[in-house]
Amino acid sequence: xxxxxxSLKRQKETFKPIEPGKVRMYVCGMTVYDLCHIGHAxxxxxxxxxxxxxRNTGFEVEYVRNITDIDDKIINRANENNESITDLTExxxxxxNEDSNALGVVPPDVEPxxxxxMDQIIEMITSLIDKKHAYVGKNKDVYFDVSSFESxxxxxxxxxxxxxxxxxxxxxxxxxxxxxFVLWKSAKADEPSWESPWGKGRPGWHIECSAxxxxxxxxxxxxxxxxxDLQFPHHENEIAQSVCSTGEKFANVWIxxxxxxxxxxxxxxxxxxxxxxxxxxxxxxxxxxxxFILSSHYRSPLNYSTDNLEEAKSALSGLYTSLRxxxxxxxxxxxxxxxxxxxxxxxxxxSTPKAISVLHELAKELNRCTDKSSKETIEFAATLKYxxxxxxxxxxxxxxxxxxxxxxSDDELGEVEIQKFIDDRSAAKTAKDYAKADEIxxxxxxxxxxxxxxPQGTIWRRN
RNA sequence: GGCUGGGUGGCAGAACACCGUAUGCAGCGGUUUGCAAAGCCGCCUAUGUUGGUUCGAAUCCAACCCCAGCCUCCA
Numbered sequence: 001x002x003x004x005x006x007s008l009k010r011q012k013e014t015f016k017p018i019e020p021g022k023v024r025m026y027v028c029g030m031t032v033y034d035l036c037h038i039g040h041a042x043x044x045x046x047x048x049x050x051x052x053x054x055r056n057t058g059f060e061v062e063y064v065r066n067i068t069d070i071d072d073k074i075i076n077r078a079n080e081n082n083e084s085i086t087d088l089t090e091x092x093x094x095x096x097n098e099d100s101n102a103l104g105v106v107p108p109d110v111e112p113x114x115x116x117x118m119d120q121i122i123e124m125i126t127s128l129i130d131k132k133h134a135y136v137g138k139n140k141d142v143y144f145d146v147s148s149f150e151s152x153x154x155x156x157x158x159x160x161x162x163x164x165x166x167x168x169x170x171x172x173x174x175x176x177x178x179x180x181f182v183l184w185k186s187a188k189a190d191e192p193s194w195e196s197p198w199g200k201g202r203p204g205w206h207i208e209c210s211a212x213x214x215x216x217x218x219x220x221x222x223x224x225x226x227x228x229d230l231q232f233p234h235h236e237n238e239i240a241q242s243v244c245s246t247g248e249k250f251a252n253v254w255i256x257x258x259x260x261x262x263x264x265x266x267x268x269x270x271x272x273x274x275x276x277x278x279x280x281x282x283x284x285x286x287x288x289x290x291x292f293i294l295s296s297h298y299r300s301p302l303n304y305s306t307d308n309l310e311e312a313k314s315a316l317s318g319l320y321t322s323l324r325x326x327x328x329x330x331x332x333x334x335x336x337x338x339x340x341x342x343x344x345x346x347x348x349x350x351s352t353p354k355a356i357s358v359l360h361e362l363a364k365e366l367n368r369c370t371d372k373s374s375k376e377t378i379e380f381a382a383t384l385k386y387x388x389x390x391x392x393x394x395x396x397x398x399x400x401x402x403x404x405x406x407x408x409s410d411d412e413l414g415e416v417e418i419q420k421f422i423d424d425r426s427a428a429k430t431a432k433d434y435a436k437a438d439e440i441x442x443x444x445x446x447x448x449x450x451x452x453x454x455p456q457g458t459i460w461r462r463n
Numbered sequence: 464g465g466c467u468g469g470g471u472g473g474c475a476g477a478a479c480a481c482c483g484u485a486u487g488c489a490g491c492g493g494u495u496u497g498c499a500a501a502g503c504c505g506c507c508u509a510u511g512u513u514g515g516u517u518c519g520a521a522u523c524c525a526a527c528c529c530c531a532g533c534c535u536c537c538a
Binding site for chain 2: 229
């Protein structure tokens with residue numbers, strides 16, 4: 001029985017899909033004006049893990065993750081770069097897809113773009129105006145009337161009075177109420193714009209998600225997710241817009257993932273303390289990043305540091321090591337007891353740290369098996385790989401993982417050279433010239449290569 | 464200031480009243496090895512503070528201290 005922490009209720013609740021056996025999930029994706037950093041990677045990996053687990057436990061999943069390809073930041077960045085908007089957004093969409101593929105993220109079923117859903121956006125704004133939930137301001141911008149929606153603030157635990165009292169809300173002449181937010185911005189000169197009943201303009205940020213989610217998944221769907229920072233105002237505003245325009249309930253369950261932190265601070269563009277995915281990929285294999293993300297619970301803060309990345313690397317290497325000598329077990333059923341245990345953790349609000357502990361237990365079982373071709377060994381190996389597949393891990397050839405270069409840098413010793421050193425050392429060993437053999441091994445260690453002797457010969461791995 | 468969430472061993476990270484203080488990384492001892500490495504066996508160290516409830520609390524309650532986040536664009 002799947003339990004999910006619902007941000008809307010601030011508690012875990014048993015998940016009940018609207019339509020039995022089917023889950024419709026919408027996640028707020030990226031605004032494509034720059035490269036993805038580890039914070040973005042977390043969203044992609046976490047919701048990928050959720051989709052995988054849902055599918056794995058028998059749900060049919062329709063997963064939608066949008067792309068925001070028009071907004072102030074994009075316009076500004078394009079101007080700075082002297083680049084067209086579409087050139088800029090296409091460039092960063094490509095980059096995002098590269099990063100997401102590297103991290104083993106299965107692409108969402110639909111990736112709607114704001115610019116391709118203007119009709120739905122305009123339609124929704126129109127209905128909000130018709131229903132008196134929105135108005136055209138003095139400056140021709142269209143605003144949502146927050147006072148017209150009674151349960152405003154439910155998701156973020158805020159109430160409108162407190163928000164109004166807040167000193168940080170700037171008073172804007174064009175709005176009736178400082179809390180009102182923009183649905184449609186009238187176009188300034190030289191800005192990209194679309195025709196609308198209110199003149200040329202472009203959508204506000206919140207409305208696109210309301211329009212695209214209901215368009216792709218229907219007015220009422222199961223799960224809506226995104227980073228914790230979107231809870232207010234973005235998701236709050238989405239609820240207001242969607243409920244007021246459709247008259248139906250919007251999303252049943254709200255899932256918000258925690259932040260990535262650097263030195264106890266949120267990783268963010270404005271603080272300048274972010275690391276891009278491709279930057280980290282230069283030092284670590286993509287799967288290490290994925291393992292690092294999944295090793296903490298999705299709602300907890302995740303502290304980014306080289307120590308933690310190194311730990312993830314060691315732990316993952318241990319798992320691969322246990323799989324190294326096992327036979328490929330394609331059609332073997334995973335062990336039922338372990339499956340039950342694993343799923344019970346995943347069903348408990350996607351507790352990946354607990355689930356990963358099961359992988360370690362299996363690795364230990366595997367390492368204890370002396371006969372690597374026994375039925376038991378094969379079953380454990382198949383089970384471990386199966387769990388790996390649910391988490392998007394352990395699908396590489398173990399030896400290939402252990403021998404892979406650390407990152408994308410080229411200054412590491414190549415395989416041919418390494419093998420030559422190993423051959424020389426073996427010759428020295430045969431001649432009982434251990435001093436020379438050790439010298440070669442020490443040399444390799446200093447280059448980040450460690451050797452392991454076995455009756456079958458010497459194998460190597462990168463540290 | 465208001466509102467959320469949180470403070471567990473050297474580090475990371477579970478458990479959320481009993482029958483197990485997981486799991487990993489690091490460290491230490493043993494085994495193994497020409498010596499190593501990997502593996503295996505074993506060991507080490509923690510529940511922010513002060514009270515309360517209870518047969519029993521990391522787990523519930525209260526106060527306090529500290530941290531992060533949101534209240535403005537942000538995954």
